[in-house]
Amino acid sequence: MTTAGLPLYAVIFNDYKGRILSGELPPGARLPGEMELAAEYGVSRITATRALKELELHKLIVRIRGSGSYVGEGRASPEPDSGVRDGRLSIISLVLPFEAEVSFDIFKGIEDVAKEHDYFVTFHNSSQSETAERQIVEDVISRGSHGLIIYPAMTDNNLDLYSGLMIDTYPFVMIDHKLPGLDTSLVWADNRNGFSEITGHLLELGHRRVVMVGSSVYGISSELERYRGFCKAHIDRGVPLMGKHLYDQHDLARMPADYRPGEEEPRRAIAYLYDLLETIPEPERPTAIAAVNDSLAQLLVTIAMERGIRIPGDYSVTGFDDLPWSAHLPVPLTTVRQDVRTIGRVAAQELFRKINNPGSPARVVDVESRLVVRDSSGEPRKGRAARPERLSAPWEEERVLSSPDAEAPARPGERLGG
Numbered sequence: 001m002t003t004a005g006l007p008l009y010a011v012i013f014n015d016y017k018g019r020i021l022s023g024e025l026p027p028g029a030r031l032p033g034e035m036e037l038a039a040e041y042g043v044s045r046i047t048a049t050r051a052l053k054e055l056e057l058h059k060l061i062v063r064i065r066g067s068g069s070y071v072g073e074g075r076a077s078p079e080p081d082s083g084v085r086d087g088r089l090s091i092i093s094l095v096l097p098f099e100a101e102v103s104f105d106i107f108k109g110i111e112d113v114a115k116e117h118d119y120f121v122t123f124h125n126s127s128q129s130e131t132a133e134r135q136i137v138e139d140v141i142s143r144g145s146h147g148l149i150i151y152p153a154m155t156d157n158n159l160d161l162y163s164g165l166m167i168d169t170y171p172f173v174m175i176d177h178k179l180p181g182l183d184t185s186l187v188w189a190d191n192r193n194g195f196s197e198i199t200g201h202l203l204e205l206g207h208r209r210v211v212m213v214g215s216s217v218y219g220i221s222s223e224l225e226r227y228r229g230f231c232k233a234h235i236d237r238g239v240p241l242m243g244k245h246l247y248d249q250h251d252l253a254r255m256p257a258d259y260r261p262g263e264e265e266p267r268r269a270i271a272y273l274y275d276l277l278e279t280i281p282e283p284e285r286p287t288a289i290a291a292v293n294d295s296l297a298q299l300l301v302t303i304a305m306e307r308g309i310r311i312p313g314d315y316s317v318t319g320f321d322d323l324p325w326s327a328h329l330p331v332p333l334t335t336v337r338q339d340v341r342t343i344g345r346v347a348a349q350e351l352f353r354k355i356n357n358p359g360s361p362a363r364v365v366d367v368e369s370r371l372v373v374r375d376s377s378g379e380p381r382k383g384r385a386a387r388p389e390r391l392s393a394p395w396e397e398e399r400v401l402s403s404p405d406a407e408a409p410a411r412p413g414e415r416l417g418g
Contacts, residue, residue, distance in 0.1 A: 008168045017060055030069070034052065044164035090120065095126055097127065098128065108344065113349055117352055147351045149172070149174075149344075151177065169358045176188045176189075180221070189366070194226070194371075195225070195290070196229035198336050203234070207316065210234075210286060217246060217292070252272055288315060293320050297317050302330075311376055326374075333376045334375070346365050
């Protein structure tokens, strides 16, 4: 809730600023603590902390560790023309769960837009930890960051944190991962159409028995969108789905505890998947595997080669992301490339929209992607599937979906896209 369109921390700031400048709170007077302020205004502790930080940065109060906050003796710093700011640098912050090439690409996209608004960008790595993510978010807000762009860890344990920020109308934007139940602004790749493109590519090659392999299709929002694209490609082309067409952690959880002991879990899971597929009688056995990301596809290719399974002779394998190494595997990977720098740029544009319009509705933006065909996909082996009849729409092997004037897409890092 806001007053005159101001974020809640600014409401508290203006209230106490007025009381201090009017003399109602004289020099040396003690202010309520963070929890007391939060209770008084019905806001989160983060918002109360942010308000106290703003008062301190404007030289209205002095905060003494272990003692509290007191009205200062000096004069308040002048207000910047653009409204309540920290009196020093105007900052937005990026929180990612990893350090990889994608970090730089996303950061550069955000920085391109931040410069236009005379803002600086700080970068923070949560290392896939929801605990670290929470601590970073609380810390950068308390230090005066004006907004956040967050690529959350693959858990939903911080919904209380983000719902509190929504109540406080603190501006933030998610990238890649949708928070269940919360209508937050989100910028991600067009997962559904991108996966429909690559599944359609396999169907165009003549495959009629295609399976999808994911990590947690019903638990990760980007994977669920890709699954919808997988189904869409079949329906659009009049090809029924296989009875068993999806494999993820729920299927692989049935793997015996003593299966291939000593091997790392991802390798055990993919080896077990091949065991499952090879038990299917030849006439019904899948001929193509659409992996939800390049990391899974790389394991599928590597373990297939170790077992004497030919790629694409026995199975075509595809990925999603176009990681930097995907073109340099022993069998270069057919995949979908994401325009990561544009994702960063659009996320920053959305964040500044929310900074300038507190309480404005959330938006979901799909950034278009591109099919990249390499050597890991081919026609099904003779005897496994017949050459298909002419399908309803022609297929372009490498159709650029981004706008013609878009920059060449940057390549993402390991976790982008689930």
